[in-house]
Amino acid sequence: GAVVSQHPSRVICKSGTSVKIECRSLDFQATTMFWYRQFPKQSLMLMATSNEGSKATYEQGVEKDKFLINHASLTLSTLTVTSAHPEDSSFYICSARDHRGDPDASYEQYFGPGTRLTVT
Amino acid sequence: QKEVEQNSGPLSVPEGAIASLNCTYSDRGSQSFFWYRQYSGKSPELIMFIYSNGDKEDGRFTAQLNKASQYVSLLIRDSQPSDSATYLCAVRGGGGSYIPTFGRGTSLIVHP
Numbered sequence: 492g493a494v495v496s497q498h499p500s501r502v503i504c505k506s507g508t509s510v511k512i513e514c515r516s517l518d519f520q521a522t523t524m525f526w527y528r529q530f531p532k533q534s535l536m537l538m539a540t541s542n543e544g545s546k547a548t549y550e551q552g553v554e555k556d557k558f559l560i561n562h563a564s565l566t567l568s569t570l571t572v573t574s575a576h577p578e579d580s581s582f583y584i585c586s587a588r589d590h591r592g593d594p595d596a597s598y599e600q601y602f603g604p605g606t607r608l609t610v611t
Numbered sequence: 612q613k614e615v616e617q618n619s620g621p622l623s624v625p626e627g628a629i630a631s632l633n634c635t636y637s638d639r640g641s642q643s644f645f646w647y648r649q650y651s652g653k654s655p656e657l658i659m660f661i662y663s664n665g666d667k668e669d670g671r672f673t674a675q676l677n678k679a680s681q682y683v684s685l686l687i688r689d690s691q692p693s694d695s696a697t698y699l700c701a702v703r704g705g706g707g708s709y710i711p712t713f714g715r716g717t718s719l720i721v722h723p
Contacts, residue, residue: 604654
């Protein structure tokens with residue numbers, strides 16, 4: 492199956508520092524990756540769509556200068572939270588689209604395990 | 612704005628019963644429908660997807676889609692305590708759109 496990893500799984504940082512989260516597709520090439528944020532008891536909120544080799548597309552209300560996304564290869568996308576503040580504390584989840592196999596499944600998104608960010 | 616609505620619950624069912632989870636959506640042009648299960652503190656995992664009207668069965672899970680009424684449901688037969696989780700409904704539009712809209716999820720509790 493399609494496996495997506497994220498690193499780190501949990502991070503605590505001080506306010507004002509930057510944090511980088513990596514998302515990797517382990518057994519397939521992902522031309523498109525998605526970054527979500529989920530606050531407690533809330534649904535997934537799409538932050539941005541990341542396409543390999545091009546600039547990410549950010550959803551309305553998401554600051555692109557604060558949440559830097561880089562998708563330099565077909566298996567790796569990174570999200571950097573710059574100058575983090577306590578309100579950025581959340582569960583960040585990436586997902587990747589797998590184009591292989593069953594055409595009906597070609598649009599499936601497979602999620603990474605998520606990164607719990609706590610900003611103190 | 613595309614909306615996906617789910618009752619937040621919690622829905623509580625006894626072990627062995629059928630759990631029925633419902634989802635409605637606003638975009639009549641939606642083409643693809645997904646159910647994800649999310650355990651507390653974990654990321655979502657795909658359970659089922661359905662594209663055509665009617666029922667689709669996979670083990671203890673059955674997805675039901677009614678495009679005319681704009682709802683999709685998930686039935687879990689012989690519910691187990693391990694099924695206790697939040698179930699997210701996701702809906703994707705047509706025309707090459709590949710970004711789904713997620714509902715807020717329904718919390719399911721299966722008690723022994």
